Amino acid sequence: MNKLFTTIFAVAVAFATIPSQAQDIKxxxxxxxxxxSMCIGCHGIKGYQSTFPEVYKVPMISGQSAQYISSALHAYKKGDRKYPSMRGIADSLSDQDIADLAAYYSASGVVAGAELPAKPVKEPTAEVQALLTKANCASCHGANFSKPIDPSYPKIAGQHADYLFVALKAYKVDPGNPRVGRGNAIMSGMAKQYTNAELxxxxxxxxxxxxxxxxxxESRFR
Structure with a gap:
């Protein structure tokens, strides 16, 4: 089953939902x-929390790959991701705006020459390792969870735990829900293998x- 999901995931990438003209924009x-200016009010404040659909820290996006940021914003714009405020912001952005913001945040805070270990220094418990193996998470997100096999997949190492939990649960939400959920069929299949406690x-x-x-x-707020 894991190999099947991995194969389907790889095929899905070949048919990415980002419009072809958007992919060509530098x-x-x-x-x-x-x-x-619409990003810094949440993503530029350390520890800032969202309260919908529950309380959790907004994700860290500085240092994330440009392709993933672009993919995520287009998913909000298309409605595959249904978080209301992000949908509104994405709707206001042109394809060039999205490409520019993705380029900016992918370079923000990056330290030249810094290199992560090939595998996490902190090893998972046997229970967590079994969960990671169940969906073969490293096969897409990388052995250290910071080097995805495709740049349109997110880096997830070190991301806020409460955000990761909410994001993973979102893939389990009924696709008919108009306000909550993420419409990625592959990640939905992955997430539904787990209980919320396991997630x-x-x-x-x-x-x-x-x-x-x-x-x-932002420098003026430091």
Missing amino acids: GDAKAGESKN KLLANYLSSVQGELKTVP
Whole structure:
């Protein structure tokens, strides 16, 4: 079953939902820095929390791959991701805006020459390892969970545990829900293999792994 999911996932990437014309647009990090006023109010404040659909820290996006940020914003714009405020923001962005913001955040806070271990220094417990193996998480997100096999997949090492938990649960939500949920059929199949208690164990471990993601406050707010 794991091999089947992995194969389907790989095929799905070949038919990415980002419009072809959007994929051809080159992002400008400098331009993105001038367009991030709608982003910094949440993603530029360390420890900032969302309260919908429950309380959790908003994700760290500085250091995330440009392709993943672009993919996520297009998913909000298309409605595959249903978080209301993010959908509204994504709807206001052009394809060039999205490319520029993705370029900016992928470079934000990156330290030149820094290299993560090939595998996490902190090893999972036997229970967590069994859960990671169940869906073969490393086969897509990388052995250290920071080097995905495809740049449109997220880096998840070191991400906030409560955010990871909420994000994973979102893939289990009924697709007919108009306000909550994520419409990725492959991740839905993965997430539905686990109980919420198991997803929390996974999220807690992944958040403890050294990663590249950061919250970088705006210089004028530091």
